[in-house]
Amino acid sequence: MKHPSFRLALLVLAAIVAVALLFTTVDRPLPEVWEGFVRGTTGTPIAWTGTLRETTPLLLLGAGVFIALRAGLFNIGIEGQFIVGAACSTWVALNLPGPPGTEPVRMLLAMLAGGVAGALWALPAAWIKAYRNGHEVISTIMLNSIAIALTDFLVAGPLKDPKGASPSTAKLSEAMRLPFAFSQGNLQVSSGLLLGIALAVAMYLWLRFRVAGYELRLTGENPTAARAAGVSVARVTMAAMVASGAIGGAAGGIHVLAFEGRFYQGFSPGYGFDALGVALLAAGNSLLLIPAGFLFGFLTKGGASLQVFGVPKGITTIMLGLIILVAAAIRYRRESNDA
């Protein structure tokens, strides 16, 4: 029990046993369930399309959480920033007038509007953290609940499609949808995914090579040292949180323009919380957001295909929680080795 590597192996083993035990309570034969999981995530072009579709918001939101996390902030509010951004983006995309042919510009403006809405939604939490020293976890969770109530109200009233029965906005025209980056038969890759990958790469370069990126990392790793070195910790905190919210809001806009084409009640199935796991798994390197986002997208899609077999979706949530724990334990072990 005393040797750390042994202890770590024990943790991994316990996690695997826990998941295996859960699967034994399932009525259907396991090989059949496993086959369904593989087929539903990567077995066919349609399955790949679905997996990559789930990956897109997770990667984008993961990047949003990541930038705050590097400054030492847990932006659990990315969920609220996502839905507020999506609602605002949908409204702009539906109502911005313009002659045919200007759709790319209008889509860009809609995304920017989403980003601004997300940034504004993160602002209270940023201010409370930077100047009142109130914990961002609590303030952002409160903002999430407020965001849900606000958007529920908006799509049931002012933003509701007058012709529709359900609480949803009208659908965007085909011309106002983000084009596919790749489309062949049933395999479709949204350009939103490319935006996510580009964001992860850009973030890596910015954090590595720009002074502001260095200040942000320094603040996250040691605020006292940052203050001593002349960094304004409050300013960095504000900037990181607001940037994180802007990414979350823009991701909401991208999700509308690329996939959903409208905004409705219950828009996010909890992407924001999974995104926190994506960012934690990526740890210190934003390039790792790409495989981490894919892993979470794969598990989310797999969870949906398991439901066909009568396996509750919760099983993937448990797996994600265990992955976060194990990854964090391994990271601590590595860092204490370095020291």
Next chain:
Amino acid sequence: MLSFATNTLSFATPLIFAALAGYLSERSGVINIALEGKMLLAACLAAIVGAALGPVAGIAAGLAAAVGLSMLHAIATQTYRVDHVVSGMAVNAIAAGAANFVLLQNRDTALAKAVQLPPLGVFQVLALLSVVVIALWVANCRAGLRLVAVGNDPFKARLAGLQPVQIRFAALVGTGLLAGLGGIYLVANSAGNYTDNMTAGRGYIALAALILGGWRPVASLVVCFVFAAFAALSVQFQGQPFLGLAVPGEFWTALPYVVTLIALALAMGRTRAPGGLGRF
């Protein structure tokens, strides 16, 4: 007016349990944002096991689940030294997933009948009593003082011959029991039924109450009552015109969260926070 008072007490009770649960944890130096998950899984198991095997088994299962999650948080943060907020999020995810799993695997039991839990008054008295007992215990007893010592400075506590990890494990058992009671109360309050995501952020609101109460039990109790009064107000006015205006129902739904947020913005920082939060 009477319904407003009983509603306030009813909303305050789970918050008080959860805030006390957070108190034990954070006073021992363990940041605990996993109160929400503990309450949720306790509620789920209390309702489903209770419906199948009777109320005693249900309460036992709910408490055991909450203590189990609390131990997971303790092992992760103390044995594996995982960041406390990260571990808390992971525990919440595991709890939410487990609640969903248990509910869907036992939907027939859950729908068939409700668990017969003790009357609400029993829980309410227990919650208020717990505040008094814990406040007195921490201020006067050797074990309580050790808890605070470990939470304020684990390093110095170690020099004084205490074992922070052991004390934290013990404190987190208490956290699990109290958070479990908060979850079970929610089931009792909805006629013995569990509904999806029935905690609705109460674990986090309770944590805010703890922080605003300066990590002191009686002050936190007062904050819990203030939050509960706003929740009771929103029930009172839901669907009714307010000062002649048609206020949308969503406004009243959001009100308790808005009040918590504003209270956080007005609070004077974390000067009273236990010094050893998140440290070893």
